[in-house]
Amino acid sequence: MQQVIDFISGFIQVSEAELHFIADNLQYTSFKKGEILLQQGQIPNKLSFVIKGAVRGYYTDENGMEHTLGFAFENHPLGAFDSFTQQMPIGFTGCALENTDTIWISQSAFYRFLETYPRYEKVVRTIISQYMTLEGEKTKLLRIISSKERYRALLETQPELIQRVPLKYIASYLGITIETLSRIRAKR
Amino acid sequence: MQQVIDFISGFIQVSEAELHFIADNLQYTSFKKGEILLQQGQIPNKLSFVIKGAVRGYYTDENGMEHTLGFAFENHPLGAFDSFTQQMPIGFTGCALENTDTIWISQSAFYRFLETYPRYEKVVRTIISQYMTLEGEKTKLLRIISSKERYRALLETQPELIQRVPLKYIASYLGITIETLSRIRAKR
DNA sequence: CTCATTTTTTGACAATTATCAAATTCCAGA
DNA sequence: TCTGGAATTTGATAATTGTCAAAAAATGAG
Numbered sequence: 001m002q003q004v005i006d007f008i009s010g011f012i013q014v015s016e017a018e019l020h021f022i023a024d025n026l027q028y029t030s031f032k033k034g035e036i037l038l039q040q041g042q043i044p045n046k047l048s049f050v051i052k053g054a055v056r057g058y059y060t061d062e063n064g065m066e067h068t069l070g071f072a073f074e075n076h077p078l079g080a081f082d083s084f085t086q087q088m089p090i091g092f093t094g095c096a097l098e099n100t101d102t103i104w105i106s107q108s109a110f111y112r113f114l115e116t117y118p119r120y121e122k123v124v125r126t127i128i129s130q131y132m133t134l135e136g137e138k139t140k141l142l143r144i145i146s147s148k149e150r151y152r153a154l155l156e157t158q159p160e161l162i163q164r165v166p167l168k169y170i171a172s173y174l175g176i177t178i179e180t181l182s183r184i185r186a187k188r
Numbered sequence: 189m190q191q192v193i194d195f196i197s198g199f200i201q202v203s204e205a206e207l208h209f210i211a212d213n214l215q216y217t218s219f220k221k222g223e224i225l226l227q228q229g230q231i232p233n234k235l236s237f238v239i240k241g242a243v244r245g246y247y248t249d250e251n252g253m254e255h256t257l258g259f260a261f262e263n264h265p266l267g268a269f270d271s272f273t274q275q276m277p278i279g280f281t282g283c284a285l286e287n288t289d290t291i292w293i294s295q296s297a298f299y300r301f302l303e304t305y306p307r308y309e310k311v312v313r314t315i316i317s318q319y320m321t322l323e324g325e326k327t328k329l330l331r332i333i334s335s336k337e338r339y340r341a342l343l344e345t346q347p348e349l350i351q352r353v354p355l356k357y358i359a360s361y362l363g364i365t366i367e368t369l370s371r372i373r374a375k376r
Numbered sequence: 377c378t379c380a381t382t383t384t385t386t387g388a389c390a391a392t393t394a395t396c397a398a399a400t401t402c403c404a405g406a
Numbered sequence: 407t408c409t410g411g412a413a414t415t416t417g418a419t420a421a422t423t424g425t426c427a428a429a430a431a432a433t434g435a436g
Contacts, residue, residue, distance in 0.1 A: 059328065061328075067328065067331045069324070069327065069328070069331075081317060081320065082317040082318070082320040082321040082324065083321075084317075085313050085314055085317035086314060086317050086318065086321070088321070091321070091324055091328075118306055118309070121306070121309035121310075121313070122309075124313060125273050125309070125312060125313060125316065126273055126274060128313065128316050128317065128320065129269060129270040129272075129273035129274050129316065130270070130274065131320070132269065132270040132316065132319070132320045132323060133270040133271075133274070133276070133279070135320060135323040135324060135327065136257070136270065136279055136323060138327050139257065139323065139326050139327050139330060140247065140255065140257070140279075142327060142330040142331065142363065143255045143257075143330065143363045144249075144363075145363060145364075145365075145393095145394080146394095146422080147422080147423070148422090166382095166383070166384090167383075167384065168382095168383070168384080175330065175331045175332075175333060176333075176423075176424090177423075177424055177425080178383085178384075178385095179384090179385080179386085179423085179424075179425080180422085180423055180424070181384095182384060182385055182386080183385085183386085183423090185384095185385095186385075186386085333423095333424080334392080334424095335392080335393070336392090354412095354413070354414095355413075355414070356412095356413065356414080364393075364394090365393075365394055365395080366413085366414075366415095367393085367394075367395080367396095367414090367415080367416085368392085368393055368394075369414095370414060370415055370416080371393090371415085371416085373415095374415075374416085
């Protein structure tokens with residue numbers, strides 16, 4: 001709860017009434033490692049926030065291959081803003097990499113909140129924009145031709161990933177094979 | 189002008205008053221092929237809409253290499269929603285591929301409009317979300333390992349690109365060399 | 377702590393792709 | 407219509423990366 005408030009406070013000064021509303025409408029769910037938090041193809045009905053743990057987002061293509069799209073750690077919302085806003089099927093599955101605790105608000109409560117406190121529209125727009133910027137950074141990363149350079153760029157921008165995420169998912173995230181990643185890492 | 193209204197009408201029923209406001213605050217700028225519409229690093233002060241022509245978005249990396257990030261054709265807004273909202277430097281340069289006409293609204297007018305007609309907050313959120321979904325599709329495309337498959341996927345999802353955009357930019361967009369693209373195309 | 381399972385590494389080889397060079401085709405402006 | 411520069415293609419070669427197989431290391435459940 002405090003973590004959610006801290007997150008929002010980074011964008012706007014939260015009033016007592018707003019605090020109350022939020023407190024009254026948050027729910028808590030805990031997931032064990034390996035459990036699914038979000039299923040590709042489902043239409044989202046809540047907005048989640050990771051308070052502890054780590055989640056991997058991936059999508060399964062026509063050939064049944066999994067492609068890792070990203071990760072969410074504590075103090076970050078759990079993606080899918082676009083599907084949430086548009087009420088469209090989520091484009092990825094979220095799976096807990098570790099035991100993970102989340103806090104969430106139902107879609108109806110979320111929109112009630114926005115209607116009651118419209119000044120948060122701008123906050124939401126800003127948050128979505130920030131995640132859009134991140135998404136843009138990802139496509140820039142993927143356009144780096146050499147695998148070695150891609151890995152180096154990831155090390156520079158998100159060193160914490162390598163500590164916390166199994167290498168096979170890092171490889172998948174970078175769009176290379178596990179073996180290639182292993183060899184890149186072996187050379188110093 | 190009509191094109192902008194049509195675009196917005198896809199999201200919401202536009203009232204007379206709103207129409208008036210929009211008409212009073214739109215400006216027109218025309219660009220010759222090769223001219224820069226948007227410069228990487230600048231902070232955006234307007235929101236543009238392409239009414240005719242085509243624009244290529246690219247960023248220049250530390251080594252001075254250009255990487256094509258996307259294209260905007262007629263009846264589409266000219267990206268950078270994230271930078272616009274956050275007032276941060278734009279992450280790419282927009283260059284006219286053809287003679288291009290744009291219509292735009294200044295940032296101040298845009299925010300005045302949103303304050304006057306707050307029901308458009310939801311529209312803006314939806315539009316941003318849609319472009320976020322597109323950005324997500326791009327990263328999915330780029331994670332396809334084989335160049336051949338990447339090209340095939342592009343052909344399927346955006347065949348119009350190949351008709352209208354010089355191949356060297358398509359190659360850059362797909363993250364492969366011009367020669368490789370040429371050879372992929374040569375084989376049927 | 378032990379054992380089974382998963383993850384990561386390593387090796388050999390094949391396929392893909394980048395690089396460099398040159399030829400050819402295309403296109404815009406004179 | 408002609409022409410020079412840009413875009414695309416083609417060729418030869420080297421480097422990178424994927425694939426398959428197996429070994430080694432790490433992890434977790436009991």
